Amino acid sequence: MKKTFAPYEFSRTELEILKELTQSPASISELAKRIGKSQPTSTAAVEKLQTKGFVATKRVGMRKIVKLSQAKHAHLLRELFLTYPHVPWESILADSQILPLLKLENVATAPVSKATEWRIMRNLMAHGIIIHDAKGQTVNPRFDKIGEFIHEFVNFVNLKLATQVSENAAIVWASGAQFIMRVAAGTAIKDKRLRLLQRPHWRPMVSL
Numbered sequence: 639m640k641k642t643f644a645p646y647e648f649s650r651t652e653l654e655i656l657k658e659l660t661q662s663p664a665s666i667s668e669l670a671k672r673i674g675k676s677q678p679t680s681t682a683a684v685e686k687l688q689t690k691g692f693v694a695t696k697r698v699g700m701r702k703i704v705k706l707s708q709a710k711h712a713h714l715l716r717e718l719f720l721t722y723p724h725v726p727w728e729s730i731l732a733d734s735q736i737l738p739l740l741k742l743e744n745v746a747t748a749p750v751s752k753a754t755e756w757r758i759m760r761n762l763m764a765h766g767i768i769i770h771d772a773k774g775q776t777v778n779p780r781f782d783k784i785g786e787f788i789h790e791f792v793n794f795v796n797l798k799l800a801t802q803v804s805e806n807a808a809i810v811w812a813s814g815a816q817f818i819m820r821v822a823a824g825t826a827i828k829d830k831r832l833r834l835l836q837r838p839h840w841r842p843m844v845s846l
Contacts, residue, residue, distance in 0.1 A: 643740055643747040645690075645795045651675055651683040653728040656692060656706070660719045663705035665698075691794050711794050714787040721783065725765055738762060742777060743788045744814025803829065 654673040658664060664672070670680035684704050687693045691709045695702050706712050719727060729735060735758055737747050750758075759775070762768040769778045777785040792815055800807040800819045811818040818835070827834055 643734070643737055643745070646736060646740055646745065646791060647733065648731050648736065649683060649686070650728050650732045651679060652687050653732055655680065655683055655687065655704075656715060657719055657727065659693065659704060659706050660716045663703050665701040665703055667701070669704060690791075691798070709790075709794060711787060711790040714783055714790055717783055718787060722781070725767075730762065730765065730767065734758065735761070738768065738775075739777070739784065739788050740792075742775070742785070743792055744816070745792055746815060799829070799831070803827065803832065 651673065654675075655669050658669055658672050666680050666684060667677055669684070670677045673680070675683075684693060684695065688695065691707055692712045692715070693704050694707045695704050697703075706716055718725075731739075734750060734754065737750060738755070738759055739762075740747055759768060766778050767781050767784060768775055770776075793812065796809060796812055796815065796817045800809055800817070803819070804821045804825050807819045807821050809817050809819045
């Protein structure tokens with residue numbers, strides 16, 4: 639089964655909310671007002687960000703307060719926003735714009751046209767995020783945090799997939815979105831993205 643970039647995809651609204659939360663926690667109605675979106679749209683975006691591990695929410699009276707989570711990938715994204723405020727991250731990371739960065743972390747993604755891929759790469763190079771060196775295209779060392787962010791975000795998605803199979807799953811090897819995990823014998827494997835590797839005393843699985 640081919641991977642898509644869906645687990646790593648951001649909408650522009652999600653990124654606008656994350657940028658606001660780098661400043662301070664806020665209620666959903668406050669966030670909606672700040673970014674100029676409806677409350678239902680903002681609520682849906684917050685729910686998606688919570689699924690991705692970027693935000694946490696709590697009830698304070700009748701209000702739902704949203705803040706950045708303690709997850710490492712959320713912390714690294716906040717650092718990107720604050721360290722490089724001149725970069726339009728809402729455009730750099732939104733939708734298919736994130737594809738080249740995922741590919742540099744060995745994440746297989748849905749194919750896009752060469753014209754689209756070149757347009758995305760040109761935008762990243764225009765902001766100095768992607769450069770050419772002896773190894774080919776790579777993340778500019780000045781933006782090393784973006785590579786670290788993508789790496790940690792991919793690790794989060796891997797672990798989430800593993801723990802959906804078993805709370806006691808342990809990832810024993812990973813390279814980008816490819817990973818092997820160990821689970822107890824007899825664990826039911828229903829996710830078609832995973833395949834079983836037989837071993838005498840334990841049974842790891844690797845994502846396809």
